[in-house]
Amino acid sequence: MPGRKILGVPWPVALFFLGMMMPTSVGISLGGLRLSAYRIVLLAMFVPMLMMLLSGRRVRANTFDALVLGHCLLALASLIRWGGLQQGIESGGIYIVEFAGAWLMGRVYIRSYEDFRAFARAFVLTVVAMVAFTLPEALTSVHILHDGLAAISGGAPAPFIEQRMGLERTFGPFDHPILYGVFSAAAFSMAWFVIAEKRLTNLRGMSQVAGVGLATFLSGSGGPLVVLVMQGFVAAWERAFRGVQGRWLMLLGLFALVYLGIDLFSNRTPFHVFVTYFTFSTTSAYNRILLFEFGTAEVARHPFLGIGLGDWQRPVWMSDSMDNFWLLIAMRHGLPAWAMLVGLLLGLVIASARRRGLPEPWKRARHAWAFTLFGIAVAAATVHLWNALFVLFLFLIGSGAWLVDAPVPQTRRKRIVGALPLPAMPIRPRAPVARLF
Template identity: 75%
Template sequence: MPAIAAKTRRKGTIFGVPIVVALFFFGMMMPTSVGISLGGLRLSVYRVVLLVMFIPMLVMLFSGKRGQPHLFDALALGHAGMALVALIHWGGLQQGIESGGIYIVEFAGAYFLGRLYIRSHNDFRAFAKAYVVIVVGMLAFTIPEALTSVHILHDGIAGATGGAMAPYIEQRMGLERTFGPFDHPILYGVFSASAFSLAYFVLAEKRLTHWRGMAWVIGVCIATFLSASGGPYVVLMMQMFVAGWERVFGKIAGRWRMLFALFAIVYLVIDLFSNRTPFHVFVTYLTFSTVSAYNRILLFEFGTAEVARHPFLGIGLGDWVRPVWMSDSMDNFWLLIAMRYGLPAWALLVGLMLGLIYAVGRRKGIPDTWKRARHAWAFTLFGIAVAAATVHLWNALFVLFLFLIGSGAWMYDAKIDSNAPPQTKRKRIGAAVPLPRAAPPLRRPKARMF
């Protein structure tokens, strides 16, 4: 029976990954020019996948076939609903529904795709392996791209479909900033960097002597480096930092409270002893140029002022107040969400991500394989979330972020497999040590008559 069940689970998958998820990732790696226009609506490949699957996924969700609906599903739908209200408030009913409708499909659709189709550790591992293989496999094209300045994947795909070629971007560190198949090096870099924790914790199983797994990790780092973009480097560095913290202090209870306390102390020290705010210091040291850092600081100042003027429903897709010489590009995902859709929508998104991480982190008695998957998932989201304060998550990056949030929801409510290997016991420093049980009293055996 187990063998039959295993064969059944493989149906509808490609290398263990559900076909719809494979199509979604295939669509994300297509340049924006690959798609169709329906009226004034641009339908890229991944949008078509999400649009086709949206209603079936809602039916699947409320039927309970892939886990009962829970609070975090409500938060995702609540954010999407608030964004729709904000866009209707900005552009009227027709324009608001057009813009808000596709936002709902991207936001809720990408979240539910991960939430409903990644439902076990086997699903998560298959997805992680496929993701890492894609990132490392693209090196066959992006290394020559960095050395020759020929955008092989992007221009090859765009040329075949009649799309626009890659725009000119200045080199950095003597290398061409690689696009891969994406529309910008930042997109390629964040897509690559997001695979680091998946490679380290799932494929390498957190073992530095796991040579094949660590080869995947190194490949992910090389791919991220070729983007020559500050945002992807932040995603990678943040994951490396928390992975190192877990490795060094993994046996200490309360190590994450220690980390949060360390962040708070660093923030206070910078605030007390620097003539700049901690945000200014953070942006300055995590960007490539002083011009880029100064621009992000101005974006933050004028953007937060806009949020203060429109705190509840934001400004929709309208323009925001700024000097005439400033670009309208907003390189801060979190600020843009608050500015466009208001603080309630922003709070629902933050609550979805942080609340789900907290709920999954509180689950006890899970096997070691689940623990590594939990670290991979949470650390990936942490890296992207920090970098999102200096870059905007748009197009493929936006739906990837929401898919990744949903891809860890199985650890919140999935039943632990009784056949899973037992949890490795290890003594944690600072953990409560249970007292030994008292030995049962000795009893005199009853006399027996023969």
């Protein structure tokens, strides 16, 4: 059973993804706790995955696992401080299952290039296949997947959302077009680097890249398009400067210059400019700016443990919806918990980038993984990652941890005529990650 796979993907990962693509109405209620399909999978697999990590049977714990644990403990403390012991443990428990469970799902079961490639192929295939349902949805305003699944489970139909560009904003099987859009956009780098292998002449692969782009467009949401555009930009940069040393430092310098230029020559802050031009609606852009101003003020008042799930100070006419994932994490759980999540993301990317001598397919996988996270992380400043989108983000972070510590395939040295064959020598990471166990 542990080695069984579905479409080449370990069966727990396949079940987890199937659960993510179900509306929240597909699940069960246990007391006051809502257990959606993906939560049931994470609950069932949490202890086995944790034991695999602690025992070193599939993977050995390291500093990044400690950051996940630290974030979860701080989040639990903030929720207990907000709601008392019982309510805090209930809310904190399910948060830990989602945060640490999704991380472990990627960390434990995606352990090699073969695992990552199989996951990427299944992910892209899923996104492209859903277009067969969401394209008619955009044209007919009939939410085929969402309403069909909700009707089976007795859930509510998709809520009314205004059209954009004359098209219905598509839900797919998700609870909101943003969820569907980001889920689809997250597959772009997987399609380009792993399926198409960066070759424009790979017609089959490029058709899947186009399918991912179409799926993202059909959501009619600005956040998913930001995810797509950011991935496309860094992919184009990598292709244009692939032979240049220090090209990523050059890119960081370019971002810094753009930020400085906007700050010097605009009467608005760079954040205000970014939000204005990366959203469809002027009203939603203005609302996000207000959310940022009042949200950061709340963080300043509660910097260490945040406010939990409590209400935050704002004008009475403002909605409590927080369309900024990074700000919401800091506001709910405090700056130390926020710093641990950011440290986990950046630390993994930097550690994987420092490995040398990787085979070409591994390098493409590294680009696919890092660029996907970059796109989502940038868009998360204008959207909230909730429900399936939240666990997808944590799973994707964990799915690239193998790039840091997985042994590189052995290579053979060139043989000299008349010389004895030399044994294959493994390539080791230049800066191994500190181990806890």
